Amino acid sequence: MSHISSRIAVLFVAVVGLLGTTAPPADAQPGPHVSSGNTSSPNPTSTRAQFVQAADSLRTVGLREALRLFRENNLSLSRAQSEAQALRGEARQARAYPNPTLQATHEPLWRGSERQSETYLNVSQQIEWSGRSAQIRAARERATAARARAAADSARLVLQVTEAYVEAATAETRLRRLRQVTDVFRQADSSMTKRRSEGDASGYAARRIRLERARYEQRLAAARLEVRNAREQLALLVLPGGTPSVAAKTLPSKRPPAISVQEALQAALQQRPELRRWQSAVEAQKAARRAARREAWPDPSVTAGYKRQSDGFKGAFLGVGIPLPLFDRNRGAAEAEAERLDAARTQQSLARREIRNEVRQAHAAYTSARRQSQLLSDELLRGSGDLLRIAQTSYDEGEMSLVELLDAADAYRDARIRSVDLRVDLWTRYFSLLRAMGQPINLP
Secondary structure, eight states: OHHHHHHHHHHHHHHHHHHHHHSOOTTSOOOTTSOOTTSSOOOHHHHHHHHHHHHHTSOEEOHHHHHHHHHHHOHHHHHHHHHHHHHHHHHHHHTOOOOOEEEEEEEEEEETTEEEEEEEEEEEEEOOOSSHHHHHHHHHHHHHHHHHHHHHHHHHHHHHHHHHHHHHHHHHHHHHHHHHHHHHHHHHHHHHHHHHHTTOSOHHHHHHHHHHHHHHHHHHHHHHHHHHHHHHHHHHHHSOTTOOOOEEOOOOSSOOOOOOHHHHHHHHHHHOHHHHHHHHHHHHHHHHHHHHHHTTSOOOEEEEEEEEETTSOEEEEEEEEOOOOSSOOOHHHHHHHHHHHHHHHHHHHHHHHHHHHHHHHHHHHHHHHHHHHHHHHHHHHTTHHHHHHHHHHHHHTTSSOHHHHHHHHHHHHHHHHHHHHHHHHHHHHHHHHHHHHTOOOOOO
């Protein structure tokens, strides 16, 4: 028993010794390759290096390429195009004539021991003359309306892609601006640590700089997350499945061109696919009403064939069959098509009115954004590029106080972020106006 107890004691001492050599003390700081849980913050330099390395491996696209990828890979657009092609096939089928009917009949006859027979071979063909042309035109106009509807859906989706592209490009720009300001506070923090060790700075100033740096580090981390989300959203719209993210190029710094409201309205009334859709719908309903009215006059059937009897008589025959419209004159269908025509005309008028309002609103928003960008952008950016650099140099040389450095950094960040917001608002409203005008969306 004592022998077993001694062996257990030796084993316990060995395990404790092993744990003591592998686990750090509770108050020790983890090494560079050890995860410390939630007791320490990640190294900003290594995090930034990883982000830059990931960004370098990304695919960066411009707006034109993003829209091209969208047209090639977007599933919603492919579905709308397939539906339009289906109606195009139906329109092609409407032009086909009905197939003839071939019939062979043998009639054996007998009376007592006498036997006779008759054999018929006939072909029947229905002749569509009452509403054939109207039905063909109705199917053709429905296919045209479907193509216009697909074009309208495509324009709507293109605007979504453009907005996602603008958001991705903006996120990239915001990240660069915040990184510049954060670098200033990183350098200020290092400089403050050195000055404090030399007795040239107070503990309050060091803590204040450290707090400001932490605030900008948090903003920078949020900006990185915003960039990642914007890249993934853009990839979801323009790239096939399996591609995680894609980066967008920076928006142009120049302002898009001015557009008059008369020019915008004229282009919209000529180019908007919604108007083409409802115009085709009206024409389709006109043809459908005409076909319904003509169906009161039925289509005849022509039958021709060959007859042979067992007594040697034979010959050809010809017959015509005409349905008599005594009970069904298709009046209900004609009234229904007439009401559908009125509804299509009403919808066409409503669409024109909505498009006019949409164009006017989009033009007013774009004109306002362009005016604000022209008035405020130059004023915001005047001298802001040198403001931060001068403030940082002056602070390092002791010519500027801590409060002045903080004010200069905030002023620089506000000016740059405000400039980015103005540019984003301007380009977003410009693309919205192009969409309202029915014009292709692209950079000028």
